Amino acid sequence: MxxxxxxxxxxxxxxxxxxxxxxxxxxxxxxxxxxxxxxxxxxxxxxxxxxxxxxxxxxxxxxxxxxxxxxxxxxxxxxxxxxxxxxxxxxEVDVWEMGIRIAQGRKEREIDPATQALRACVAQAQTESGLDPTALRRMQDMQEFLATADTWFRDMLTVPRPKLVMLMKLGTKVVSLLNLAGGKKSK
Amino acid sequence: MxxxxxxxxxxxxxxxxxxxxxxxxxxxxxxxxxxxxxxxxxxxxxxxxxxxxxxxxxxxxxxxxxxxxxxxxxxxxxxxxxxxxxxxxxxEVDVWEMGIRIAQGRKEREIDPATQALRACVAQAQTESGLDPTALRRMQDMQEFLATADTWFRDMLTVPRPKLVMLMKLGTKVVSLLNLAGGKKSK
DNA sequence: CCTCAATTTCTCTTATATCGGAAACAACAG
DNA sequence: CTGTTGTTTCCGATATAAGAGAAATTGAGG
Known part of the structure; x- marks a missing residue:
């Protein structure tokens, strides 16, 4: 010992x-x-x-x-x-890689199944005539949010690590840079 | 009932x-x-x-x-x-707001204290002559990573909601846009 | 095909977290 | 001041998860 x-x-x-x-x-x-x-x-x-x-x-x-x-x-x-x-x-000793893998793992194991379950809920909800329309709306909002987050996350995974690091270090600057470039705050 | x-x-x-x-x-x-x-x-x-x-x-x-x-x-x-x-x-019914608050809560309650603890560890580690230099290095890497993530997150909180949404929806495009605009991958 | 080290599976114990219900507490009306 | 209603705190029972150790399995020499 x-x-x-x-x-x-x-x-x-x-x-x-x-x-x-x-x-x-x-x-x-x-x-x-x-x-x-x-x-x-x-x-x-x-x-x-x-x-x-x-x-x-x-x-x-x-x-x-x-x-x-x-x-x-x-x-x-x-x-x-x-x-x-x-x-x-x-x-794995690269901290960025590590962070990504943890996030990825959690997403796969916990968010993805939930997203799927939510989809089923919404489908079911649409068939129920008695359901408060507000509730339905909220479920849909949630679903959409999760979908957006999911897409974003998958997008980020495809970004080569050094660029990702750069992106994060830019922080708020990203927004101002984009304002110059993109201009409109189109929805 | x-x-x-x-x-x-x-x-x-x-x-x-x-x-x-x-x-x-x-x-x-x-x-x-x-x-x-x-x-x-x-x-x-x-x-x-x-x-x-x-x-x-x-x-x-x-x-x-x-x-x-x-x-x-x-x-x-x-x-x-x-x-x-x-x-x-x-x-709170705004899903974005909700997501942010959850993230914020977790950060405050779980990451921030850990970051602080880590700082103490590194300080301590630097005084220990016997410690494997690799281990020290790894702790420092981790600390730096957490610091970067922390700054990024706080930055994002200051971004007005609609812009944040836009940013996420852009996804990968952000990277290409920035390449055109920013050019150099300056540290 | 046997042996032995290494690993994995299984089971049982122990620790932890959850939750319900009783009791204490607070606010308020009369 | 007292009774009523709503809320919170406390405590014990119960469910769940973690972890130790024994038993079973695997697989590489010989």
């Missing part, structure tokens, strides 16, 4: 892992999952399940499940280490 | 409320809270706690707490109904 180079020897690193776990927790992500992710993110070399379990003091089985989930989110990947039979894992 | 105009008489409306509750649940929002929000969103007139409890079949106390939380998120507001002693509530 406590190998050389085990980053959990560092207070700062431990803090980081702790906070990350906590934060994940609030966002509906299992704490172990988030902690493992943090650990791998900080680690300069791939780790195997055993090392992870030991570093974080959580059960081996728990690690196994959590790793599977993280792979599913494409936040970490398996890496074969030559001469070692054990499976090793490393994290 | 089952008053005229109670939208929970509608299947579609009930479906909507159900799904909304479910979705909220996955996002770490209490189901009751989400359901109440959905109900108020669909309702064409303000409702009081009693009506909500009855419509959704949940305890009065639960409604009370959930309402408080929703008010905290500024997703609903109290409205005095003349001639009625009871407190009534109505939802």
């Amino acid at each position: 406590t190998e050389i180079n085990d980053i959990t020897n560092s207070n700062a690193a431990n803090q980081f892992i702790l906070y990350w776990g906590d934060m994940g927790n609030q966002w509906g992500v299992n704490r172990s999952v988030a902690q493992i992710h943090a650990l791998l993110y900080l680690s300069s070399k791939p780790l195997n399940a055993e090392q992870i379990a030991e570093s974080l003091g959580i059960a081996r089985s728990n690690v196994s499940n959590s790793l599977k989930e993280l792979v599913g989110w494409r936040l970490i990947r398996r890496v074969p280490v030559p001469g070692d039979r054990r499976e090793h894992y490393e994290a | 089952t008053e005229i105009n109670d939208i929970t008489n509608s299947n579609a409306a009930n479906q909507f409320i159900l799904y909304w509750g479910d979705m909220g649940n996955q996002w770490g929002v209490n189901r009751s809270v989400a359901q109440i929000h959905a109900l108020l969103y669909l309702s064409s007139k303000p409702l009081n706690a009693e009506q909500i409890a009855e419509s959704l079949g949940i305890a009065r106390s639960n409604v009370s707490n959930s309402l408080k939380e929703l008010v905290g998120w500024r997703l609903i507001r109290r409205v005095p109904v003349p001639g009625d002693r009871r407190e009534h509530y109505e939802a």
